[in-house]
Amino acid sequence: MSNSRSFVVDDPQKGVFLLDREALVSDQVLRDEMRTIFAKCWIYVGHGSELKKPGDYQTRRVAGRPVIFVRDQAGQVHCHFNTCRHRGAIVCNERAGNARRFNCIYHGWIYGNDGALQRVPGEEAYTEAFDKSNYGLKGPARFESYRDFWFMNLDANAQPLIDYLGKATEYIDLVIDQSPSGQMEVLPGTQEYDVSANWKLMVENSVDDYHLPSTHSTWLNYMANSGVKVEPPKAKDQVLPTRGWAIELGNGHFTTDNVNFRGRPVAKWIPIYGEEAKAEIDDIRAELVQRLGEERATRVADTNRNLVIFPNLVINDGSSVTIRTFYPDGPNKMHVLAWALGPVEESEAARARRLDAFLTFYGPGGFATPDDVEALEMVQQGLANWEDDRWSEMSRGMGREGEQLNSDEHHLRIFWRKWNTLMTSASKGTSTGERT
């Protein structure tokens, strides 16, 4: 099987790390990814706060699988496949809502929001072999949560979510510590857009601080125009005004961990927030210190962290907090879903400030994300030459001992090593096609 060959040239002694660009353009690679990555890893489905009341649901396609993410009448959160057990139609075509039942419009089979098949029209026409209790909506083999972040796994034998997340939980906890009650909620308003680029380019982009000065100079100008001090880096190996690190978290997860220079709704004032916000931000900070102690409060308030949960969940705690996930739609296209996350007890003014701060950088109308999208699409266009210009150079910072910098490519290599391991050690004989 050609799967035994590696997609990376990885030679730490010589300081060489090259990525085979076939990984970013190939239909066969995508088919293998669906089998060895998206069907084996824990994949983010949604946040419990999106389902506030019994019956609340969200429908989405998670890694190509139409699902209903729903809270049943007893309060239990489920992930059902949005597929009728009878002939396969989706049973809910609303984006979101509240329902006790999901009715298939085709032949009228009716399911409870807990997934149980409740009613089959003309049930008397079936023999005794047909047992309704066997025909509840199916779902992923496993569905587990960490602090209300819900993930599915299509592999019944997968390790528990908590073990899979490992040290990444510490960085999720840091985000949640913004909330005095330890409860964060997804705010209304979904950003949902396509990018004409391979999904893995978004993983790289989400944590790559090397690109910031070149891709986002207009955003840096905006910050400077708005009275935020953006000083040129003092150290030679630094590309941002402040220092930042890239940290490996195990299992293919990693994060940046940067000293903040760009302001934070929790809790570092910048002029963009307006004079009137100063007092409240002082109060938010005082609450953090009182609850968490000075050291932890400083971690929460004065660092920005872009966290990747392998393979496709990004939690950016930067200008604001965003949850971003993305799914391949062919090798040259991805579908992105992004939300804002905030403390449940936030005041109206703080909530408005958080949302406004989000838009200074993130999203399809933000001052930075559109240029990221442009960069990724330009990469994908350039990759059309992959057969004759085969390797991407990703060795930046490879000779560095000890702590790794956010602006090097150490963390990108963590991703690619994990990805390569999964793609090349897949069990033999299950591939539906051979790569030539």
Place this chain on the structure above:
Amino acid sequence: MSGASKTFTVTRAAVEDFLFQEAYLLDNWKLKEWEELLTEDAAYYIPPNDNLEASHLGTLFTIADNRERIRQRVIRVLDPNCHAEHPHSHLSRIIGNVRLMEQHGDLLTVWSNFICHRYRRNERIGEYVGSIRHILRIESGSFKIKERRVHLKSHELGSLGSVSFIL
């Protein structure tokens, strides 16, 4: 616009002329001139596709600019380092179904429909379709824009990708 303020009467035709002129300026990247159409407290909103009626104070919008943010947005999109719009997208918008809805004092609410085609190199074509609510201030024989709120009809941005120009 013609006529002194005392003879100025608000007609659909006058409003249409104004909206067509705005569309011309936006299509042709004459954004400094476009800014002159705005009041000093102008706002520009694009609510999220899945929640058009929401307030930007409690819901994540695609765009929620106050006047200062609009000024910064114009600086940004005219900068050659705004990669998403350099080279500039070719834009063509058609404005129609103009309806004068209500007038309170010197403030006039107008709804119109639009189709805006956006062409990028390498075949990327976007068709932005929706309605705009303008709140116009009637001022010295013409109008100024106090608020423009763009409702996109697509269920999600999807293949449109981003709104990196001024829609």
